[in-house]
Amino acid sequence: MAEPSTEDLKQTPLYERHVSAGGRIVPFGGYALPLQYPTGIMTEHKWTRDHAGLFDVSHMGPSFLTLSAPTSDTAADHAAISALIEPLVCGDIAGLKPGQLRYTLLLNDKGGTVDDLMIGRATEGGTLYVIVNAGTKDGDFALIAKTVGDKAMLHRADDRALLALQGPEAVNVMAALMPEATDLGFMQFGDFDCNGVPVTIARCGYTGEDGFEILAPASSASALWDALLADPRVKPMGLGARDSLRLEAGLPLYGHDLDETISPIEADLGFAVSKRRREAADFPGAERILAEREGQLTRKRVGLLVEGAPAREGAEILDASGAVVGVVTSGGFAPSLGKAIALGFVPPALTTPGTKLQVSVRDRAQPAEVVPTPFVPHRYFRKAI
Amino acid sequence: MTTKFTPDHEYIRVEGSTGIVGITPYAQEQLGDIVFVELPAVGKVLKKGEEAAVVESVKAASEIYAPVTGTVIEVNGMLTNEPGLVNTDPENAGWMFKIEIADASEIDTLLDADGYAELTL
Known part of the structure; x- marks a missing residue:
């Protein structure tokens, strides 16, 4: 697939930072992003495994899905918003605890994978944090918006900055900058105040290491990037290291290891087909996927x-x-x-x-x-x- | 002894009828960390512009082309265990293969150092 020339590409709020740091800019998912910085992929990769790497993943598709008419009953509101999105995915969204994230798959009627994504239950009722892939986000958002109709509103947050801090020292870096965020467990998220800036922080990532993904207003992105890099344990990472780290971690990349023909079972992502959903067989392509789970693949x-x-x-x-x-x-x-x-x-x-x-x-x-x-x-x- | 260059960033250091071929410092920097080098078989006859070797970085494979027509007479076996020599010393320890030049006049068609330098500005 031919990528457009760099002039046609979107820039993230951190584009100037990448250029001034000597990042080699390449097209990816419609965005101009750094493939690597001057030290190279190998050095970057190893730094993240040993210390902490900072990635600009603002090209991805964070969003919030909220009930159009929430009530004061947060449990009922969560059940209502879950019922709207569950017909599209194979994960148990209703069963999420407040502040919990789940990796799940958006499926087509044939049981093929439209995208892999994260869905989290906000602490307030009736809101889900939904993070999809860059290359698929327009289609995903359109599909979700059409499916929920007027019962919920999808608020895209991909005009903000999304930063991923990954590596064994990520938690110590966060402890110095945003100590409250270190209370998060793996696959938990919450809203925090970072020196007066509202941020949403999730404890997850795409490297196999401990880490955090921080959603921040575009206007605060550079200051946050600089503050994290001011810590000597942190170095910036490009797309090259992101790919080699996720490959070592055995994590699939949509458009490569997953596509509209590949089912969750074929992709060895059976864990993402939640028990409750299996028993109800109420997700797209359930017949194929359940048969595959029994060995017919x-x-x-x-x-x-x-x-x-x-x-x-x-x-x-x-x-x-x-x-x-x-x-x-x-x-x-x-x-x-x-x-x-x-x-x-x-x-x-x-x-x-x-x-x-x-x-x-x-x-x-x-x-x-x-x-x-x-x-x-x-x-x-x-x-x- | 003279060193010539191709627009594809190979160099050939000509010593008599033999040429030592590798990639330029500019090329190794563009490729990034080299993790594997596939060398031609000794005795292989290469035509000018034909694929002679492959260097693999973490991210991608890149072909190395024969700068001139000739026969491969020696390869740099050090690169099998230490492909990173192409990064650290591309013009000396990181050479790739020696070629017996079939037609000396082909050398004149290659870029000289100034011509190559202009290309990589």
Whole structure:
């Protein structure tokens, strides 16, 4: 897919910061964003694994979905707003606790994935925090708005800045700047005051590390960016490191490892099909997805450890005899492992860890072994109960 | 001894009838951290402009083209274990292959240092 020239691209509120820091600007999801800063992807990647990396993810699609006529009964309002969005997704939204986020999937009638997204229940009743992907946001927002009709209002927040602070030292950085936010558990969010600026902070991310995503007004974005970078534990990260970090964490990238033909079960995201929704079979494509869950499927996403040159997206996966059995949907070099890794789809019979496969790189077969994902263990923050 | 350049950012250092080929400091910087280098087989006959090697960065693969026609007579085996030499010392330790030049007149068609420098301004 051809990306437009940089003149046609949207800029995030932090564009000037990226340019002045020497970021190499590339088109991504319709936005001009830094691929990397001068030190390069490898150094950036390792810094996030060891310390804290700061990402501008303002191109994504944060939004708030609110009931048009809320009552004073917050439980009833949450049930009402959940009932409006649940027909589009496979997650249990009604069951969310106040301040809790859930990873879920927007599905089409065939059970294919329209997008992967986060939905959170605000502490006040009748409001959901919905964060979708950059490349799909216009379609997602239109679909959600049409589905909820006049019963709820979708307020896009993608004119604001969204910053992701990720890494083992992220919590210590936040403790110095916004100590209240460190009370959040993994997959919790809330509204905070940061030196007079209203921000929404979620404890989540896309690197496999502990971290925070901060939604802030565009007018405060640069000051917040600067304040976070003033901490010597924090360095700015580009899209390159974001991609290599999420790949090591085994997290799918929409448009690559997920698309409108791929179901949650095929994508090995069965956990995102909530129990209550499975039992009710009341989500789009339920018939297919439930049958696949019982084993009736032809392909499944796996992780591959690749020997030799990286196998990139589109590379064929071969079985031991050399027959084509699947395709790589994301692949590259894993800086934390010093090896090439890939995500791809193969028949279920070939998904057992240890299965010896091959990948075709420049018409040559290279050994590849099925391994469990994540490739690098997740280190999310788990609150002691 | 003379060094010439292609518009695709390869250099060839000509020593008699042999050329040592690699990529320029500008090219390695554009590519970023190089994690894998695929070298041609010794004895392979390459035509000018033909794909000779591939360098892989974290993000992408990039082809390296033969600056002139000739036969590969040696490759830099150090790059198998230390592909990063292409980043740290592209013009010396990070060379890629030596080629026996088939037609010396092809050298004259390449860019000289000034011509290449203008290209990367």
